[in-house]
Amino acid sequence: MNDFFVILKRFVPPYKKYLALNVFFNVLSAFLTLFSFAVIIPILEMLFKVREATYTYMPAGSGSLKDVAVNNFYYYTQEAINLYGPTVTLALLAALLVVMTGLKTGVTFLASYFVIPMRSGIVRDIRNYVFDKMVALPISFFTQERKGDVMARMTGDVGEIENSIMASLDMMFKNPIMIIVCLVMMIIISWQLTIFVLILLPLAGMVMGKVGKRLKRQSLEQQNQWGLLMSNIEECLGGLRIIKAFNAERKVRERFHRENQVFYRLSNRIARRQSLAHPMSEFLGTVSIAIVLWFGGALILSGVSSMNAASFIYYMVIFYSIINPAKELSKAMYSIQKGLASMERVDRILNADNPIKDPAEPRGIGRLKGDISYRGVSFSYGTNEVIHGVDLDIPAGATVALVGQSGSGKSTMADLLPRFYDVAAGSITVDGIDIRDMKVHDLRALMGNVNQEAILFNDTFFNNITFGVEGATLEDVRAAARVANADEFIMATEQGYDTNIGDRGCRLSGGQRQRVSIARAILKNPPVLILDEATSALDSESEKLVQQALERLMKGRTTLVIAHRLSTIRNADLICVMHEGRIVERGTHEQLLSMGGYYSHLVEMQNL
Numbered sequence: 001m002n003d004f005f006v007i008l009k010r011f012v013p014p015y016k017k018y019l020a021l022n023v024f025f026n027v028l029s030a031f032l033t034l035f036s037f038a039v040i041i042p043i044l045e046m047l048f049k050v051r052e053a054t055y056t057y058m059p060a061g062s063g064s065l066k067d068v069a070v071n072n073f074y075y076y077t078q079e080a081i082n083l084y085g086p087t088v089t090l091a092l093l094a095a096l097l098v099v100m101t102g103l104k105t106g107v108t109f110l111a112s113y114f115v116i117p118m119r120s121g122i123v124r125d126i127r128n129y130v131f132d133k134m135v136a137l138p139i140s141f142f143t144q145e146r147k148g149d150v151m152a153r154m155t156g157d158v159g160e161i162e163n164s165i166m167a168s169l170d171m172m173f174k175n176p177i178m179i180i181v182c183l184v185m186m187i188i189i190s191w192q193l194t195i196f197v198l199i200l201l202p203l204a205g206m207v208m209g210k211v212g213k214r215l216k217r218q219s220l221e222q223q224n225q226w227g228l229l230m231s232n233i234e235e236c237l238g239g240l241r242i243i244k245a246f247n248a249e250r251k252v253r254e255r256f257h258r259e260n261q262v263f264y265r266l267s268n269r270i271a272r273r274q275s276l277a278h279p280m281s282e283f284l285g286t287v288s289i290a291i292v293l294w295f296g297g298a299l300i301l302s303g304v305s306s307m308n309a310a311s312f313i314y315y316m317v318i319f320y321s322i323i324n325p326a327k328e329l330s331k332a333m334y335s336i337q338k339g340l341a342s343m344e345r346v347d348r349i350l351n352a353d354n355p356i357k358d359p360a361e362p363r364g365i366g367r368l369k370g371d372i373s374y375r376g377v378s379f380s381y382g383t384n385e386v387i388h389g390v391d392l393d394i395p396a397g398a399t400v401a402l403v404g405q406s407g408s409g410k411s412t413m414a415d416l417l418p419r420f421y422d423v424a425a426g427s428i429t430v431d432g433i434d435i436r437d438m439k440v441h442d443l444r445a446l447m448g449n450v451n452q453e454a455i456l457f458n459d460t461f462f463n464n465i466t467f468g469v470e471g472a473t474l475e476d477v478r479a480a481a482r483v484a485n486a487d488e489f490i491m492a493t494e495q496g497y498d499t500n501i502g503d504r505g506c507r508l509s510g511g512q513r514q515r516v517s518i519a520r521a522i523l524k525n526p527p528v529l530i531l532d533e534a535t536s537a538l539d540s541e542s543e544k545l546v547q548q549a550l551e552r553l554m555k556g557r558t559t560l561v562i563a564h565r566l567s568t569i570r571n572a573d574l575i576c577v578m579h580e581g582r583i584v585e586r587g588t589h590e591q592l593l594s595m596g597g598y599y600s601h602l603v604e605m606q607n608l
Contacts, residue, residue, distance in 0.1 A: 036100035148231025164339030219341035376426035
């Protein structure tokens with residue numbers, strides 16, 4: 001249960017007001033429960049004619065608070081019998097019991113009323129924290145995690161926290177208060193019997209604890225399996241075209257059914273163990289009542305206790321009032337164990353270390369020139385070193401192209417510049433300032449990206465082009481789209497710039513998607529541009545339109561181009577050929593051709 005209180009310590013502070021009100025009304029509810037049950041004693045004594053004594057009114061201060069309250073209550077009851085008769089008095093006491101119970105239920109509702117905003121607020125905060133952390137984490141984190149599993153943690157695990165830990169909050173605050181208040185009253189009535197009860201209840205609790213011990217571990221297995229299922233679904237949806245093209249429907253169905261069967265078995269085990277909580281607590285509660293009934297009866301019959309029959313019945317009513325909260329508490333603890341397993345999975349995201357950090361004393365660039373230098377840069381994915389001590393200078397306003405076969409490290413070189421990853425050795429500088437000495441936000445504000453896969457969002461043309469740019473007008477957007485050769489086809493759609501382009505721009509062709517992403521980069525107007533194979537996936541006609549847009553975009557900007565199609569970088573100021581993580585050749589198109597080396601070979605292969 002320590003983990004549960006750690007969670008409360010982390011997430012409850014913003015909701016202290018609601019917690020205080022909930023505790024206050026729970027305490028009030030517990031006292032009203034006791035006093036409403038206290039009305040039962042005179043009713044029982046009147047029915048069974050146990051008490052025949054005569055009472056006189058006791059002023060406040062003439063005895064203990066308990067003695068004065070009890071005496072005066074009997075005094076007024078006796079007066080009512082004399083005035084109205086026993087039947088009417090019994091009806092009045094019954095009405096008092098109803099009023100007290102009405103007050104108790106009203107106060108109980110208020111306790112729940114004030115805990116609900118806290119419960120919902122904590123779940124909302126956890127979702128926000130997870131999403132914020134997910135956005136802040138570096139790309140390297142998501143190369144090691146399954147996307148479907150991350151989605152499962154944000155949906156299934158957070159939902160489980162809501163359904164188990166947060167749903168149990170009310171019980172966790174209400175039931176202990178009820179148990180403590182009832183125990184205090186039981187000690188007042190009979191300390192001997194209460195000592196016996198305090199020995200008995202922990203024994204029952206230990207039995208319950210043993211049953212629930214394995215629940216958290218099994219729940220963790222279940223949530224991990226759910227993450228695997230979500231990954232399976234996400235991969236299937238993303239690769240549906242390939243699955244159908246290769247007639248692999250049966251293969252993916254069998255894999256999903258197999259994993260779903262594992263989830264089914266785990267769910268059965270957990271549900272059965274959880275369903276054991278109620279019957280077991282019911283049985284142990286009945287056993288406890290039977291033992292207390294025997295022991296208390298023995299005390300009264302032997303004359304050791306000062307209780308009479310009516311007080312003993314009231315004691316048993318209070319004891320029974322503890323059994324219900326104790327059962328709910330045990331049920332809540334079962335649920336919390338399940339939720340803690342989900343919280344453990346969510347914490348893997350919340351506690352994940354982000355190595356891409358802002359420096360303690362960041363440096364800024366005053367008047368940007370745009371000179372970029374790579375000095376002795378090395379980088380590894382795990383133990384696999386993909387960049388080996390590279391030196392490269394990109395002068396301000398120049399276009400430098402990186403070419404080479406797949407896996408030579410070109411895209412990694414581009415990813416290191418905006419700090420999607422940090423270099424393992426060496427340094428990268430902009431205008432002489434190490435990029436690690438700059439704020440990540442300031443560094444990336446200098447750069448625009450156009451990638452091989454145009455990453456668009458399920459939104460309008462306008463919102464996709466203005467993505468990350470504040471305060472852009474429609475005229476600004478249209479101007480950027482004209483430069484990108486995109487205005488014409490956008491205006492031809494049914495709602496122009498307010499047309500929704502579908503999931504990942506699925507309503508557009510590849511060339512149209514790329515031109516929208518170029519328009520987005522143009523609107524940002526960055527001084528440094530990174531083009532990662534921006535035309536490699538296009539047909540000749542689309543490539544021509546996109547290339548025209550890129551040439552306009554590159555004008556006057558420091559540009560790093562990653563290219564497979566060598567025809568697109570003929571006019572670059574410098575072409576660097578990469579092979580196995582090293583720059584093996586550098587020069588202009590003509591200079592590299594005259595060398596007759598790697599570049600010449602690549603050109604010949606493409607001509608063929």
